[in-house]
Amino acid sequence: MPFGNTHNNFKLNYKVEEEYPDLSKHNNHMAKVLTKDIYAKLRDKQTPSGFTVDDVIQTGVDNPGHPFIMTVGCVAGDEESYEVFKDLLDPIISDRHGGYKATDKHKTDLNFENLKGGDDLDPNYVLSSRVRTGRSIKGFTLPPHNSRGERRAIERLSVEALTSLDGEFKGKYYPLKSMTDAEQEQLINDHFLFDKPVSPLLTCAGMARDWPDARGIWHNDNKTFLVWVNEEDHLRVISMQKGGNMREVFRRFCVGLQKIEEIFKKHNHGFMWNEHLGYILTCPSNLGTGLRGGVHVKLPKLSTHPKFDEILNRLRLQKRGTGGVDTASVGGVFDISNADRLGSSEVAQVQLVVDGVKLMVEMEKKLEKGEAIDSMIPAQK
Amino acid sequence: KFLINYKMKYSAEQEYPDLSQHNNHMAKVLTAEMYANLRDKETPSGFTLDDVIQTGVDNPGHPFIMTVGCVAGDEETYEVFKDLMDPVIEDRHGGYKPSDKHKTDLNSENLQGGDDLDPNYVLSSRVRTGRSIRGFCLPPHCSRGERRAIENLSIESLDILDGDLKGKYYALKNMTDEEQQQLIDDHFLFDKPVSPLLLASGMARDWPDGRGIWHNDNKTFLVWVNEEDHLRVISMQKGGNMREVFTRFCTGLTKIEALFKERGHEFMWNEHLGYVLTCPSNLGTGLRAGVHVKLPNLSKHEKFGEILKRLRLQKRGTGGVDTAAVGGVFDISNADRLGFSEVELVQMVVDGINLLVDMEKRLEAGESIDDMVPEQK
Numbered sequence A: 001m002p003f004g005n006t007h008n009n010f011k012l013n014y015k016v017e018e019e020y021p022d023l024s025k026h027n028n029h030m031a032k033v034l035t036k037d038i039y040a041k042l043r044d045k046q047t048p049s050g051f052t053v054d055d056v057i058q059t060g061v062d063n064p065g066h067p068f069i070m071t072v073g074c075v076a077g078d079e080e081s082y083e084v085f086k087d088l089l090d091p092i093i094s095d096r097h098g099g100y101k102a103t104d105k106h107k108t109d110l111n112f113e114n115l116k117g118g119d120d121l122d123p124n125y126v127l128s129s130r131v132r133t134g135r136s137i138k139g140f141t142l143p144p145h146n147s148r149g150e151r152r153a154i155e156r157l158s159v160e161a162l163t164s165l166d167g168e169f170k171g172k173y174y175p176l177k178s179m180t181d182a183e184q185e186q187l188i189n190d191h192f193l194f195d196k197p198v199s200p201l202l203t204c205a206g207m208a209r210d211w212p213d214a215r216g217i218w219h220n221d222n223k224t225f226l227v228w229v230n231e232e233d234h235l236r237v238i239s240m241q242k243g244g245n246m247r248e249v250f251r252r253f254c255v256g257l258q259k260i261e262e263i264f265k266k267h268n269h270g271f272m273w274n275e276h277l278g279y280i281l282t283c284p285s286n287l288g289t290g291l292r293g294g295v296h297v298k299l300p301k302l303s304t305h306p307k308f309d310e311i312l313n314r315l316r317l318q319k320r321g322t323g324g325v326d327t328a329s330v331g332g333v334f335d336i337s338n339a340d341r342l343g344s345s346e347v348a349q350v351q352l353v354v355d356g357v358k359l360m361v362e363m364e365k366k367l368e369k370g371e372a373i374d375s376m377i378p379a380q381k
Numbered sequence B: 001k002f003l004i005n006y007k008m009k010y011s012a013e014q015e016y017p018d019l020s021q022h023n024n025h026m027a028k029v030l031t032a033e034m035y036a037n038l039r040d041k042e043t044p045s046g047f048t049l050d051d052v053i054q055t056g057v058d059n060p061g062h063p064f065i066m067t068v069g070c071v072a073g074d075e076e077t078y079e080v081f082k083d084l085m086d087p088v089i090e091d092r093h094g095g096y097k098p099s100d101k102h103k104t105d106l107n108s109e110n111l112q113g114g115d116d117l118d119p120n121y122v123l124s125s126r127v128r129t130g131r132s133i134r135g136f137c138l139p140p141h142c143s144r145g146e147r148r149a150i151e152n153l154s155i156e157s158l159d160i161l162d163g164d165l166k167g168k169y170y171a172l173k174n175m176t177d178e179e180q181q182q183l184i185d186d187h188f189l190f191d192k193p194v195s196p197l198l199l200a201s202g203m204a205r206d207w208p209d210g211r212g213i214w215h216n217d218n219k220t221f222l223v224w225v226n227e228e229d230h231l232r233v234i235s236m237q238k239g240g241n242m243r244e245v246f247t248r249f250c251t252g253l254t255k256i257e258a259l260f261k262e263r264g265h266e267f268m269w270n271e272h273l274g275y276v277l278t279c280p281s282n283l284g285t286g287l288r289a290g291v292h293v294k295l296p297n298l299s300k301h302e303k304f305g306e307i308l309k310r311l312r313l314q315k316r317g318t319g320g321v322d323t324a325a326v327g328g329v330f331d332i333s334n335a336d337r338l339g340f341s342e343v344e345l346v347q348m349v350v351d352g353i354n355l356l357v358d359m360e361k362r363l364e365a366g367e368s369i370d371d372m373v374p375e376q377k
Helices: A006-011 A029-033 A036-042 A053-062 A086-096 A148-163 A181-189 A246-266 A308-315 A346-368 B025-029 B032-038 B049-058 B082-092 B144-160 B177-185 B242-262 B304-310 B342-364
Strands: A126-135 A171-175 A216-220 A225-229 A235-242 A292-298 A317-320 A333-338 B122-131 B167-171 B212-216 B221-225 B231-238 B288-294 B313-316 B329-334
Touching: A029 A053, A029 A086, A036 A086, A053 A086, A126 A246, A126 A346, A148 A171, A148 A216, A148 A225, A148 A246, A225 A246, A235 A246, A246 A292, A246 A346, A292 A346, A308 A317, A308 A346, A317 A346, A333 A346, B025 B049, B025 B082, B032 B082, B049 B082, B122 B242, B122 B342, B144 B167, B144 B212, B144 B221, B144 B242, B221 B242, B231 B242, B242 B288, B242 B342, B288 B342, B304 B313, B313 B342, B329 B342
Parallel strands: none
Antiparallel strands: A126 A235, A126 A292, A171 A216, A216 A225, A225 A235, A292 A333, A317 A333, B122 B231, B122 B288, B167 B212, B212 B221, B221 B231, B288 B329, B313 B329
16 A cells, blocks of 8 residues: 555564465466565565555465466556566566566567558458557556546546547547446447456456546547556557458557557656566556457367467467457357567567468368368467 | 655545445545545554545445445554544444443353243354454454464464363365365355455455364354454354353353463453454444344234334344345344443343244234334333
8 A cells, every 4th residue: 555664564573484475276477486585575675656565466366376367466556566576577577478588678569551461351250350458657556556546637637638539539438437327338239348347366456446436438439449447457448340451450559549649748648668568557468569459250160170279379379258358259259369468569469460360261261161271280480 | 765655645635535326334424524634644554544445435335234334454443543433433333422431241140041042933043253363453454474373373272272162273275175065064164255345345365364263073162263353253053042152152252362361462452442343333242142033924014123123133134144034034133232241232132032032923823913012222
């Protein structure tokens, strides 16, 4: 809690052994990394806003593991968390992001013109295309830690910035706490509405406090560009549309993001970014680009092929059910997206999705005709 | 060395919670001005106003019960934040004033009767309370080190009990499947809280570390360690001998208190608030004495709610707080906690249940109960 270091000092009355969490049943990135020695070294530290190592790891202590996914088990409370607790976070980042080293540099590329193709994914298979990322606003602490005052300031700044957008981005903000029933119904039908987190992974990190105060959804009139305010990150930015024109989705994504960033910069609140970690977000898994570019695609035959997972692996893609992370696929329709976030640029990651999905649709067509796909299996990207 | 009051950069208006949709005791009391006066304070262990009220901000209200909406993180919370806690306590505990004194009486000999509630109607009898161990922070705030120290102290003390109180401790984190099944069958097992009222206050952190259940071999005396309070002490048995249940309760509690004192630890208690517990609703005696009783006719009588009120009793379903009655069987217990002694509260239950059962019998016989409706106690 951000009130000086009274509480953390109080805990120092107990020895390391007494305070060190029992991680014996745990299987998440934090539990793999946090030795007693690291805990001993970090436990008397705190960020300038008062975030401590116990705050960082609470969600991972409370949630030993997930049956389907290897969870991260820790969060940042502010930009400085990644520096003050680097002894814990650097190894986790390396483990999670394919060996990314403490000295590595991350490249940002939001120039959609650098994407090759991507406007013609077969709409008989690709039902919809979507790109999302997160952004944190410099000078504020992050959702696990921020106060109501900070959250409201973030909302105010965001609404100012977003309501100044025009053209294809002209839109409207719907605060969660004063939404009418009709507005709520419409947002649900559009698949835009986000609700109070129920996942204990999120609630244990404290990001649902004071719900629904200062949370809201902004979207453009065309319903193709959407911003969530104060959910798991300060901002989640989403570009989406039906069909397979990922290029158009990505163009809108890049243009919109850059317009928003300019407005925030004018108010002396740029986005949290550095050349090592790229964009700074609440969960270490979203560092770098924070980007998940994906499609809902019909792959009933390919998905039952014994090499499906291997193919995805090599293409650096991952599958999810159409309800998002944690869900199962329905009717052979999968959510396929990039697996990487850090160490490659936005353009590079969307390129992997475009090229990979194209290949998989061709494989699906081959399998429909009863032909083999062995010759099409790609090399590891 | 930092002295950062990070939230103080924002004005009181900017930080004051939106309580416009709220209906709990905290929301009724916490004005913007009170928030402004208390927001820069903290207890010696670092518990702040926002910590006190978080659960009430996150949980606007409950359809059936008027929730408290705030918790204590340590003994000093009730002092440092008295401007908020005193009016909440007054509202919740029938007008109890900051200058009032609370009486503790754990001498079961002072109870009159209570050994013969009709077992054809009274299926089981139970008395529970909570205790906090002075020198440690409370469940919303305590660290793993503190929680484990509380567990160790508890195990040490409980292991010494003998006679009909002799028993065993089952730590939640290394319970075998058989032990777990047995504890479930005995209705003893408590699980990780699911109620958002509890979760939002932080008391489920690090589950199940430091948590466990101790019970005697006879399965009539039970202690929960590190659930919503440091200790929850429960005496229970089938049938209507509330006197025996209460006697065992008092004897066991008194022994446990002596054992803790021998180890240099007393229970949190003062002459104004009685026993100090996590939730302000449990101050005073922290005692809920109740029975599961069959009242299919009386419970449908139009005056049922009024009768309970006058007897200073409350009804719950047999699943406990928040549940509905099944098959005309109700959990009936004392409504008060603070401002009455343990003996007085159990007496109200004993006398009240005797009357309710007599009324039930009357209604079974097709007779009226109008002349039996009691005065307000």
